[in-house]
Amino acid sequence: AFVAPDDCLLTLFDWSVERIEGLLDRAASLKAAYRNGDCSRPLVGRTLVQIYDKPSLRTRLSFSAAMTQLGGSDLFLTSKEAGLLGREDPSDVAQVLGRMADAIVMRTFGQERVEALAADAAIPVINGLTDDFHPCQALTDLLTLRETFGEDLSGRHIVFVGDGNNVSRSLAIACAKLGVQFSLCSPPGYEFSAAFLERLEAAVPGSEVEHTAMPAAAVAGADAIVTDVWASMGEEAQKEEKLRAFANFQVDASLMAGAGRDAIFLHCLPAHRGEEVTAEVIDGPRSRVFDQAENRMHLARALFVELLT
Ligand code: CP
Ligand code: NVA
Numbered sequence: 001a002f003v004a005p006d007d008c009l010l011t012l013f014d015w016s017v018e019r020i021e022g023l024l025d026r027a028a029s030l031k032a033a034y035r036n037g038d039c040s041r042p043l044v045g046r047t048l049v050q051i052y053d054k055p056s057l058r059t060r061l062s063f064s065a066a067m068t069q070l071g072g073s074d075l076f077l078t079s080k081e082a083g084l085l086g087r088e089d090p091s092d093v094a095q096v097l098g099r100m101a102d103a104i105v106m107r108t109f110g111q112e113r114v115e116a117l118a119a120d121a122a123i124p125v126i127n128g129l130t131d132d133f134h135p136c137q138a139l140t141d142l143l144t145l146r147e148t149f150g151e152d153l154s155g156r157h158i159v160f161v162g163d164g165n166n167v168s169r170s171l172a173i174a175c176a177k178l179g180v181q182f183s184l185c186s187p188p189g190y191e192f193s194a195a196f197l198e199r200l201e202a203a204v205p206g207s208e209v210e211h212t213a214m215p216a217a218a219v220a221g222a223d224a225i226v227t228d229v230w231a232s233m234g235e236e237a238q239k240e241e242k243l244r245a246f247a248n249f250q251v252d253a254s255l256m257a258g259a260g261r262d263a264i265f266l267h268c269l270p271a272h273r274g275e276e277v278t279a280e281v282i283d284g285p286r287s288r289v290f291d292q293a294e295n296r297m298h299l300a301r302a303l304f305v306e307l308l309t
Contacts, residue, residue: 001199002115007124007307010114012135012173013203020139020177025151027143027295027302034069034298041071042309046102048074051082051117052128053108054233058269058296059128059136063105066300072102079108094120102308109234124307129166131234137268138170140299142178144292145224148264154179159222159259161185161215161251162276163242164192167228167268176200176207183210185218187245215248215255222259226266227251227276243275252278256286264288 004010012020030038048067050060060076067074079085083093090113097104098121106114107128118125127135145153158175160168164186172192175182184191191211200207212218219225230246231239256265265277265287273279282289 002112002119004115005118005125008118009124009126009135009303009307010111010118011127011133012138012170012177013199015177017177020142020174023139023299023302023306024143024146026306027139027298028146030301030305031295031298034301039069041069043067043102043304044071046070046072046308047100048072048103048105048304049082049097049101050074050076050105050128051079051084051108052076052106053079054129056107056128058293059105059107062296062300063126063128065297066304070301070304072304075101079113084113090116091120093117095122098122103304126303126307131232132166132169134166134170134268135174136296136299136303137167138174140292140295141171141226141266141268142174143295143299144266144288145180145264147291147295148262148288149223155181156223157181157183157221157260158224158226159183159185159219160226160228161218161249161255162227162246163190163230163232164196165228165232168192168226169196171226172209173200173203176204176209181208181210183212183218183222185212185215185249187249188213190242190245216258219255219259219263222263224264224266225251225256225259228268229270229272230276246276250276250278251281253280253284256281256284266292269293 064074084090094117103124105126105128109131111130111132114127172182230242267289
């Protein structure tokens with residue numbers, strides 16, 4: 001398997017518990033400082049290159065805002081514009097980026113494209129979402145959970161009601177690392193693959209991901225219910241089939257009522273009210289989705305400070 005360079009964030013499999021907790025501590029303290037008007041600019045003169053092959057609001061904006069606030073600047077490209085789709089050898093592109101830029105955020109389809117860039121660029125590469133993983137979102141979700149439940153999340157129970165996709169995979173890894181109980185509740189056929197579960201077991205021996213197909217039973221006593229779109233970017237052709245398969249997996253008020261008394265609702269956004277979640281839940285008192293969205297920026301600031309200073 002590909003071994004990611006130390007200064008990259010590609011999957012979270014290779015990030016230690018100490019490193020994750022250190023980053024979350026840093027994000028929390030940078031958030032507090034930001035709210036108190038701190039304008040320190042440790043990254044003056046640094047350049048971030050962002051390469052996106054799928055749409056984005058939060059990821060693109062959070063990394064762009066974070067780099068600008070810290071004194072640096074950012075450039076936005078697609079793989080095509082960067083020359084990665086045939087104009088030149090991808091390894092040459094990576095090496096050139098490494099000579100001129102200080103960090104890269106990439107959002108694309110195959111995980112191997114992010115890994116290839118990381119292998120040859122010699123600067124930090126951050127996975128801004130692939131078909132397989134969304135590590136920045138998972139770290140942000142932990143930050144948001146900490147704000148509700150305190151720094152020590154061990155023993156908490158998170159239930160992801162939805163697809164075994166990039167977002168739920170990364171959250172499962174993050175939870176396993178921090179000793180948070182994680183359950184995936186999906187229709188048959190949309191659970192985690194055996195290959196993913198083996199990789200998780202190798203990274204965090206003894207971690208157990210519970211899988212169930214019965215939402216009401218799955219959420220009993222949970223501290224957080226998390227969901228995501230049923231059809232991810234790139235799965236447009238499967239949308240109708242997934243709408244049918246997930247029809248009984250909507251997070252609604254009665255499902256929330258079955259979770260723990262202080263349970264919160266999380267969704268990485270974009271959301272589809274009336275599909276994976278009702279308006280009553282996502283716009284209701286237990287929802288933390290806009291804290292979650294804002295926290296993407298604080299997490300991005302912490303990542304840059306961690307990786308570039
Ligand atoms: N949550 C998230 O990654 O949002 P975007 O797709 O808008 O970046
Ligand atoms: N699973 C979704 C997440 C969007 C942030 C997708 O990949 O489209």
